[in-house]
Amino acid sequence: VLFVRAVVINERGEAVCSNAVAAPVAAAGEVIVRPTYMLVSTPDRELVRSRGAAVAAAGQVLGHQFVGVVEEASQGGAYGAKLLGKRVVGSITVACGVCDLCKGGLSHHCRVRTVVGLRGRSGCFAEKLAIPAANLLAVPEGVEDARAVFAYAISSAAHVSAAFRVEGKPYISVLGDGLMGLLSVQVMARLNARVRLLGKHEKKLLMCERWGIKHRLVGEVGRRLDQDVIVDCTGSATGLVDALGMVRPRGKVVLKRGPVDVGASAKESAGWLGGLVEREVELIGSRCGSLSEGLALLKDRLVQVEGLVARTVGLEDVPGVLMRERGEGGEVAVRT
Ligand SMILES: [Zn+2]
Numbered sequence: 001v002l003f004v005r006a007v008v009i010n011e012r013g014e015a016v017c018s019n020a021v022a023a024p025v026a027a028a029g030e031v032i033v034r035p036t037y038m039l040v041s042t043p044d045r046e047l048v049r050s051r052g053a054a055v056a057a058a059g060q061v062l063g064h065q066f067v068g069v070v071e072e073a074s075q076g077g078a079y080g081a082k083l084l085g086k087r088v089v090g091s092i093t094v095a096c097g098v099c100d101l102c103k104g105g106l107s108h109h110c111r112v113r114t115v116v117g118l119r120g121r122s123g124c125f126a127e128k129l130a131i132p133a134a135n136l137l138a139v140p141e142g143v144e145d146a147r148a149v150f151a152y153a154i155s156s157a158a159h160v161s162a163a164f165r166v167e168g169k170p171y172i173s174v175l176g177d178g179l180m181g182l183l184s185v186q187v188m189a190r191l192n193a194r195v196r197l198l199g200k201h202e203k204k205l206l207m208c209e210r211w212g213i214k215h216r217l218v219g220e221v222g223r224r225l226d227q228d229v230i231v232d233c234t235g236s237a238t239g240l241v242d243a244l245g246m247v248r249p250r251g252k253v254v255l256k257r258g259p260v261d262v263g264a265s266a267k268e269s270a271g272w273l274g275g276l277v278e279r280e281v282e283l284i285g286s287r288c289g290s291l292s293e294g295l296a297l298l299k300d301r302l303v304q305v306e307g308l309v310a311r312t313v314g315l316e317d318v319p320g321v322l323m324r325e326r327g328e329g330g331e332v333a334v335r336t
Contacts, residue, residue, distance in 0.1 A: 006061045006126030007318045009047075013054035015062060015319040024122060024130035031076035031133045033068040033088060035124045037145040038334040039309075040321050041065055041153070041179070042235065042257070043118055048322045062322070063125030063334075064092045064117035067139060067148045071128070080133030088136040089151040091291045092116040108288055125318055127336055137291055140299045149333065150183070150305045151294040156256070157183035158297060159289025160231050163254045166191045170228035173197075175218065175243060177204035179308065179331055180256050181233035186303045188231065189213045198242075203329075211304055218242060225279070227251060244272050249279040254286050309333045 006021040026032050044062050048054055067089055073080040095102050095110035102110050116131060117123020139148045157180060166172075169192060174185040177199025185197040185208065196214035198221055199205050208215035223245030230243040235257035243253045276283060297303045310330030313321060321332050 004127040005315055006122075007063065007315055007322075008059065008061050009054050009057050011055075011058045013048075013051050013058065015048045015054075015322050017316045017319055021061060021126065024126075024128055026072065026075040026130050028075055029077060029080075029132045029134065030130045031070050031080045031083060031136070032072035033066075033090070033124075033129045033131055033136070034071045034127065035063075035066040035068040035129055035336055036087075037067045037149050038063055038124050038336075039065040039149050039153070040318060040332040040334060045322050047118060060117070060120075061122035061124075061126045061129075062117050062318070063123035064115070065149060065152050066090065066124035066129070067145045068124070068129065070136070073133065076133035083133060083136055083138060087139040087145070087148070089139055089148055089291065089295065090116065090131055090135045090137075091155075091288065092118070092135070092152065093288065094121060094132055094135065125315060125334060137295055140295065143295070143298050146309065146333070147298050147305050148295075150303075150308070151291060151298055152288075153179055153294070154183050154187070154297050154303050154305075155289040155291045155294030156180065156287065157187050157289075157303075158293050160184050160254055160256065160286055161187060161191060162289070163284045163286045164229055164252050169194050171226065172229045172231065173221075173227050173246060174231045174233060175239050176232065176234035177201050178233060178235075181231075182207060182308065183303060183305075184231050184233055184256065185213055186211060187297070190302060207307060221246070225249065229254065231256060233257060241272060244275050244281065247279070247281055250281070251279075252282045252284060254284045256286055258285075 002023040003020045004023045005019045007017050008021050010016050070083045073084040092115050094114045095107035096112045099111045114121035172195045174181050174197050189195045197208050198218040205215040227246045229252045230247045231254045232239045232243045233256040308331050312333040
C-alpha cells in the first residue's frame with residue numbers, strides 16, 4: 001500500500017496531519033488529482049468541532065475547496081483523459097445518478113450523495129485526491145491558483161441570484177462580512193446597485209469601499225422592515241433575527257448558511273417565526289451553484305478575491321487552524 005500525507009480525522013474524532021494515510025485509489029470514472037492550493041472553510045471547522053459527526057467520520061480526509069493538477073486518469077474515461085496534466089477545480093457533490101432526485105434533475109440533492117471532504121468521501125487536504133472526472137473543470141489560463149481556489153465559493157455566492165428574481169431596483173442587504181458575504185455582495189451588486197453589505201468588521205467593510213460597494217456596520221442600521229431581500233450569510237441565529245427585523249412584509253430572506261450557533265429558546269424561536277407568518281416573509285435556503293459560472297466570474301474578473309486570504313499554511317498546520325476560532329483577519333489558504 002502506498003501512503004500519502006493528509007489531514008485526516010482519527011478514531012477519537014480529532015483532525016491530525018499524518019504521513020501514513022493510504023493513498024486514494026481511483027474508482028471507475030475517477031481521476032487522481034494532486035491538490036496544490038486549498039482553502040480552509042467554515043464547514044471543515046464545523047465538522048471537526050461537532051464531536052459526534054467527527055467520530056462518525058473517522059478515517060476521512062478533510063477539505064473540499066482546492067485547485068490541483070490531474071496526475072492519473074486511467075479510470076476517468078474520455079473526459080478524464082482530456083484533463084490529464086491540467087489544472088482543475090471541482091464541485092464537491094458526488095451524486096448516484098439513479099435516485100428519483102437525480103433523475104428529476106436535482107442531482108445536487110441526490111438522496112445518497114457523498115460530498116468531498118464532508119460526507120462519506122475523502123477530501124483535498126492531502127497529497128492526492130480521488131474524484132470523479134465529471135466533477136472537475138479545467139482552470140482557464142490567466143486564472144492563477146490563488147484566484148481559482150475561490151471558484152467553488154463564488155459559484156455558491158452566484159447561486160443566491162437563482163433564489164429570487166431581481167425586478168426593478170429592489171433594496172437588498174447582504175448580512176455578514178465573512179467569505180460568503182463578501183462574495184455574495186459582489187455578485188448581487190452586479191445585478192443591482194441598491195445592494196449593501198452589513199458587517200461587523202471595519203477591515204472587511206473597507207474592502208467593499210475599494211470595490212465600490214455600499215456597506216454599513218450592522219449595529220448602525222435601523223430595524224425598519226424596509227428591505228426587499230436579505231441575504232443572510234452569517235450562519236448565526238442572531239443573523240436570522242436581524243434579517244427578520246429588516247425585511248419588509250412579503251419580502252424574502254435567503255439563508256446561505258444554516259444557523260450553527262442556535263442558542264435561542266423555543267419561545268424565542270416561536271417569536272421570530274410568528275413575525276415571519278405575520279409579515280408573510282418568504283424564507284429560502286440556498287446552497288451550491290454551478291462551478292462553470294464561478295469560473296467565468298473569476299476569468300472575467302467580475303468578482304474580486306485579492307486580499308481575502310490572510311495567511312497561507314502547510315498541511316501540518318491545518319489541524320490547529322481547524323480548532324481555532326475564526327478570526328476577522330480573513331481566510332486561511334493551504335499549500336502542499
Ligand atoms: Zn441520486
